[in-house]
Ligand SMILES: Nc1ncnc2c1ncn2[C@@H]1O[C@H](COP(=O)(O)OP(=O)(O)OP(=O)(O)O)[C@@H](O)[C@H]1O
């Protein structure tokens with residue numbers, strides 16, 4: 001049964017006239033025609049009065065809705081959802097529901113716009129990063145073809161440079177493929193039992209040369225924790241550790257320190273890679289995990305980075321059901337931390 005304003009007015013007017021007329025029957029000397037007139041006039045009077053009142057209320061609420069929509073346009077989202085749901089008036093609730101619905105839609109639209117912007121930036125970054133090594137290799141090869149090939153010294157130097165550019169291009173494309181495969185879920189983590197301590201010592205041996213060149217010392221702490229058994233994909237976790245330690249060396253000051261720290265708790269190990277380098281300004285901290293994001297484009301580039309390392313780190317750790325956190329203080333240093341589940345199984 002629909003509760004239209006006319007129906008409500010009709011029922012109420014009927015009740016009012018019935019009550020009025022029945023009271024009137026108790027009064028002495030009341031004639032039938034008097035009762036009839038009272039019945040009709042009270043019915044008609046109440047019907048229009050009630051209808052008018054409802055219309056005014058509805059009108060007011062509709063106006064409120066318009067105002068709500070207007071407010072939404074002005075991005076005024078100050079009302080909490082809890083307050084909205086407590087409301088008992090159906091019209092007000094409808095108004096509130098519209099508010100919540102429109103707010104949600106607006107948020108979705110904003111997210112889509114952000115994604116679109118992100119996609120555009122990504123495409124521009126990829127083309128730029130691909131273009132640089134291709135142009136370099138192309139330049140060397142054309143110079144060789146144009147005659148430089150006859151000079152033995154120049155030939156070797158140019159060929160080496162062209163090969164280096166192409167190696168860089170190869171590494172970049174591999175990183176991009178890994179990232180997109182991880183994003184689409186094509187790569188599954190091959191979880192196994194890994195001694196993270198041994199794996200880290202092995203990485204330090206390999207990175208010692210770069211560290212020495214930059215006068216950076218590498219250390220694992222605490223000494224007593226010789227076995228750090230975690231459930232992880234050994235190859236991927238190695239990639240994570242290499243990137244974090246390599247960053248800590250690359251972006252450190254000359255003569256700086258890098259400490260890899262393992263911390264044991266009931267169910268997991270917390271791993272942190274700390275350096276005492278120049279740190280990352282707070283406005284960049286949330287963005288360093290984005291693809292191609294570099295804090296200082298020129299300096300990172302000069303140290304051979306493409307800005308994909310931390311994006312890969314984040315995806316690998318997510319694949320392990322973990323997350324990466326970063327804390328940094330300018331001029332003091334940076335610490336990256338993540339947790340991995342302990343394991344004793346064989
Ligand atoms: N320990 C750190 N200290 C200071 N800045 C850092 C540190 N680690 C990362 N950054 C900043 O974050 C940016 C992103 O790091 P990421 O590892 O993703 O890229 P990259 O090192 O430039 O390139 P790639 O790892 O692909 O070789 C770096 O360019 C650098 O500016």
Ligand SMILES: [Mg+2]
Pocket residue numbers: 243246247305309310
């Ligand atoms: Mg890196």
